[in-house]
Amino acid sequence: xxxxxxxxxxxxARWTPDQKAAAKKGPKKAHRGQSSTASGGATxxxxxxxxxxxxxxxxxxxDRPARSYDxSERPARTNExSERPARSYDxxxxxDRPARSYDxSERPARSYDxDDRAPRRFDRDDNRGPRRDFNRDDRPxxxxxxRDDRPARxxxxxxxxxxxxxxxEDRPVTSTNRDDRPARSFNRDERPARSFNRDDNRGPRREFxxxDRPARSFNRDDRPARSFNRDDRPARSFNRDDRPARSFNRDDRPARGFDNQVDPxxxxxxxxxxxxxxxxxxxxxxxxxxxxxFAGLGLTERLVERLARDGITTPFPIQSATxxxxxxxxxxxxxxxxxxxxxxAFGLPMLSRLADGDKxxxxxxxxxxxxPTRELAMQVSDALEPLVHVLGxxxxxxxxxxxxxxxxNALNRGVDVLIATPGRLKDLIEREAVQLRDIQIxxxxxxxxxxxxxxxxxxxxxxxxxxxxxxxxxxxATLDKGVDKLVEGYxxxxxxxxxxxxxxxxxxxxxxxxxxxxxHKKTITAEVAxxxxxxxxxxRTKLGAxxxxxxxxxxxxxxxxxxxxxxxGARNRVLGAFRDGSLPVLVATDVAARGIHVDDVSxxxxxxxxxxxxxxxxxxxxxxxxxxxGTVVTLALPHQRRTxxxxxxxxxxxxxPTKAVPGDERLAATGAVTPSGIxxxxxxxxxxxxxxxxxxGRPSGGPRGGGPRGPRQGGGNRSYRDDxxxxxxxxxxxxxxxARD
DNA sequence: AAAAAAT
Numbered sequence: 001x002x003x004x005x006x007x008x009x010x011x012x013a014r015w016t017p018d019q020k021a022a023a024k025k026g027p028k029k030a031h032r033g034q035s036s037t038a039s040g041g042a043t044x045x046x047x048x049x050x051x052x053x054x055x056x057x058x059x060x061x062x063d064r065p066a067r068s069y070d071x072s073e074r075p076a077r078t079n080e081x082s083e084r085p086a087r088s089y090d091x092x093x094x095x096d097r098p099a100r101s102y103d104x105s106e107r108p109a110r111s112y113d114x115d116d117r118a119p120r121r122f123d124r125d126d127n128r129g130p131r132r133d134f135n136r137d138d139r140p141x142x143x144x145x146x147r148d149d150r151p152a153r154x155x156x157x158x159x160x161x162x163x164x165x166x167x168x169e170d171r172p173v174t175s176t177n178r179d180d181r182p183a184r185s186f187n188r189d190e191r192p193a194r195s196f197n198r199d200d201n202r203g204p205r206r207e208f209x210x211x212d213r214p215a216r217s218f219n220r221d222d223r224p225a226r227s228f229n230r231d232d233r234p235a236r237s238f239n240r241d242d243r244p245a246r247s248f249n250r251d252d253r254p255a256r257g258f259d260n261q262v263d264p265x266x267x268x269x270x271x272x273x274x275x276x277x278x279x280x281x282x283x284x285x286x287x288x289x290x291x292x293x294f295a296g297l298g299l300t301e302r303l304v305e306r307l308a309r310d311g312i313t314t315p316f317p318i319q320s321a322t323x324x325x326x327x328x329x330x331x332x333x334x335x336x337x338x339x340x341x342x343x344x345a346f347g348l349p350m351l352s353r354l355a356d357g358d359k360x361x362x363x364x365x366x367x368x369x370x371x372p373t374r375e376l377a378m379q380v381s382d383a384l385e386p387l388v389h390v391l392g393x394x395x396x397x398x399x400x401x402x403x404x405x406x407x408x409n410a411l412n413r414g415v416d417v418l419i420a421t422p423g424r425l426k427d428l429i430e431r432e433a434v435q436l437r438d439i440q441i442x443x444x445x446x447x448x449x450x451x452x453x454x455x456x457x458x459x460x461x462x463x464x465x466x467x468x469x470x471x472x473x474x475x476x477a478t479l480d481k482g483v484d485k486l487v488e489g490y491x492x493x494x495x496x497x498x499x500x501x502x503x504x505x506x507x508x509x510x511x512x513x514x515x516x517x518x519x520h521k522k523t524i525t526a527e528v529a530x531x532x533x534x535x536x537x538x539x540r541t542k543l544g545a546x547x548x549x550x551x552x553x554x555x556x557x558x559x560x561x562x563x564x565x566x567x568x569g570a571r572n573r574v575l576g577a578f579r580d581g582s583l584p585v586l587v588a589t590d591v592a593a594r595g596i597h598v599d600d601v602s603x604x605x606x607x608x609x610x611x612x613x614x615x616x617x618x619x620x621x622x623x624x625x626x627x628x629x630g631t632v633v634t635l636a637l638p639h640q641r642r643t644x645x646x647x648x649x650x651x652x653x654x655x656x657p658t659k660a661v662p663g664d665e666r667l668a669a670t671g672a673v674t675p676s677g678i679x680x681x682x683x684x685x686x687x688x689x690x691x692x693x694x695x696x697g698r699p700s701g702g703p704r705g706g707g708p709r710g711p712r713q714g715g716g717n718r719s720y721r722d723d724x725x726x727x728x729x730x731x732x733x734x735x736x737x738x739a740r741d
Numbered sequence: 742a743a744a745a746a747a748t
Contacts, residue, residue: 424745
């Protein structure tokens with residue numbers, strides 16, 4: 001019997017010794033005499049028979065014909081099910097009941113069979129064989145054999161017992177078949193007694209069920225209602241709201257829809273960016289001024305000009321340091337946090353070098369940029385887009401959550417620069433959609449993250465596919481063991497350039513570590529997050545992100561979660577809403593800790609402390625970008641104080657933990673405002689985060705539309721990336737600031 | 742723990 005996962009304690013505990021005794025003396029027992037638990041009997045006693053109970057029918061076994069007749073008339077199959085105990089009874093091997101559900105799960109068609117059961121019942125009593133034949137249309141061999149095959153069947157049952165329960169719980173497919181499955185399997189597990197009861201005392205068991213589990217009996221009788229309930233389930237409905245396509249996906253495994261479902265919108269947004277960038281690149285003539293800092297670095301003139309068109313004329317330190325060496329084809333080890341301008345630091349020389357060579361052969365890209373998250377990949381792709389284009393090169397973003405087709409097609413046409421996350425790239429390599437033997441330049445961005453245990457095997461597998469002697473550039477915030485290994489294994493005489501020291505060097509950033517009582521965490525989180533401007537709230541887990549976002553909304557702070565458990569479309573929408581200002585608070589896992597660029601994040605609030613000082617710096621790097629001011633607030637529970645002190649030391653920040661309570665002036669000093677307490681209406685959340693309308697809406701969706709794109713679309717595709725062109729910062733283009741990361 | 746591929 002599986003452990004009772006949900007309730008924590010076995011239901012058995014509820015039975016008094018008297019009840020147990022009663023159970024043992026139960027009527028059914030009398031003729032069965034082998035109930036393995038007392039539960040059925042006990043519950044039986046507890047509940048009087050109802051009109052709806054099948055008992056009477058059952059009792060009347062003798063008039064089987066009549067019965068089968070009744071059965072056929074019975075609309076709900078469920079009822080029949082409950083009668084099954086009789087069946088198990090026939091089978092000497094009761095113990096195998098679980099096996100039965102196992103079979104079920106294996107036979108999707110089963111639900112259909114169910115409707116057919118009425119006849120089956122009939123058969124059952126008299127002639128087992130026939131009945132069975134009827135039900136199992138799909139098993140020819142069985143059909144002809146009647147009694148002979150019975151043993152075999154039992155055998156199966158026994159064997160499958162364990163598996164079956166397992167399947168029930170875990171298999172999405174199951175739920176797909178039956179609307180009520182999830183609830184059901186749940187219940188099953190909770191009621192150990194049930195399977196036992198089944199055999200012996202059908203009636204009792206049933207009563208037990210009914211009285212004990214109102215919801216269930218309700219659902220059973222009334223299936224439609226149940227499916228309805230399904231929609232109400234929080235986690236689920238959340239997803240649903242996000243993804244118009246979801247109902248469509250429903251047939252798929254939930255996990256899949258949730259995780260890596262290819263989102264058409266994500267695809268379209270990708271295409272959209274491309275169009276926009278292309279349009280921008282053909283605006284009026286530009287002159288490269290004499291004081292253009294990029295002019296003297298040796299880059300192809302077209303690139304310098306293209307940058308100037310977007311007002312980018314002064315290289316960041318890491319750029320001026322790295323570019324000459326990178327242009328010379330040397331291996332480069334760049335140390336610097338995101339925000340220091342890494343994308344252009346490797347992107348410009350890479351493209352400049354590629355500009356001269358032959359075009360890429362089909363499926364054989366010439367350069368590879370490997371990044372740890374999809375968002376980062378998109379950001380890099382966007383940043384390089386205009387530059388790639390101006391050189392007449394081609395690039396492609398290859399990452400999970402996007403369709404294989406476009407990626408494979410692009411690769412077939414030939415791609416010069418591949419921007420990829422490791423998983424999908426490896427997948428495509430295995431599918432022979434791409435090979436890396438022509439890679440001349442490889443870049444590892446956020447290498448310290450890529451060197452994580454989880455990433456490392458894939459990363460090295462990919463690196464091993466590339467020819468030796470190619471140029472490798474590796475950018476990392478730190479040089480710890482993992483990165484060291486990459487450097488030793490894959491870089492040759494690297495030139496190291498570092499702008500900062502993996503320490504907090506940004507002087508415009510303020511750090512606060514607040515020592516708080518656990519009971520105040522929710523309130524304080526809401527206070528700190530509730531302020532003018534954008535706030536990024538970091539939490540440790542995906543579940544935590546959802547939870548904190550919900551709690552914030554309940555307290556009147558408009559927030560939404562961003563994490564890897566969302567499908568790509570939802571990720572894009574959330575990030576887009578945050579970037580365009582319609583969503584003030586982003587609650588994220590570390591998926592957003594690195595590289596993600598959003599302007600004007602005034603506060604980074606770490607509800608859960610980061611894992612280490614590197615993460616601290618990466619997370620805090622979401623604020624105070626490019627000279628802006630920013631505040632980093634970290635909440636620490638008492639037991640986290642020492643860790644936080646150490647981390648602050650390692651990160652080079654000056655912030656001793658100080659106690660804080662809700663309404664603290666210390667919080668107010670950072671701009672915190674006590675939230676209204678009026679929950680943010682869910683439809684507002686939906687409105688802001690919803691995808692393109694389906695059914696009756698514009699064919700290709702809302703404002704991000706797929707229609708002809710004219711200048712009026714200047715603001716364009718906000719949910720895909722930062723696009724503030726035309727704003728106060730001038731028309732610096734899509735890679736204005738993001739590119740400097 | 743999260744992220745990164747799905748089947």
